[in-house]
Amino acid sequence: MAEERQRVPHKQQYERHEVMMLNRQSLQVTGVMNVESFDSHEFILQTAYGLLAIRGENLHIKTLSLENGVVAIEGMIYDMGYFDEGLSPAEKAKGFFGKLFR
Incomplete structure (x- = not known):
């Protein structure tokens, strides 16, 4: 099962993807290909992973x-x-709590 969860990155110019957080108030993400959506409560970033x-x-x-x-x-x-990239846009928009309370 652990083998199934490993993802192979898409080929693109960013080979490295890092997430660095400081005190839950500052976050830096590398390897970002696109910002799919954002507002003051949620950011969706497309990464190689x-x-x-x-x-x-x-x-x-x-x-x-x-x-x-x-x-x-x-x-x-x-x-x-x-x-998971196989989710539809509607499922992505629901987020974790939307799936939890179906």
């Missing part, structure tokens, strides 16, 4: 450089996780 959802309060972009694949976010971060 799948879609990364970051949820929190008063979230805002501190740094955005898609040429370098870097996004820095500030605010109170509550959770983050990766989506």
Whole structure:
């Protein structure tokens, strides 16, 4: 089962993907290919390893450089996780709690 969960990154210019968080208030993500959506409560970032959802309060972009694949976010971060790419856009929009309370 562990072998099934391993993901092979898509080939693109960013070979490295890192997530660095400081005190749940500052987050820097490298290897970002695109910002799918964002607001003050949720960011959806497309990375080489799948879609990364970051949820929190008063979230805002501190740094955005898609040429370098870097996004820095500030605010109170509550959770983050990766989506499977096989999900439909409607399932992606529901998020964790939408799936939990079906």
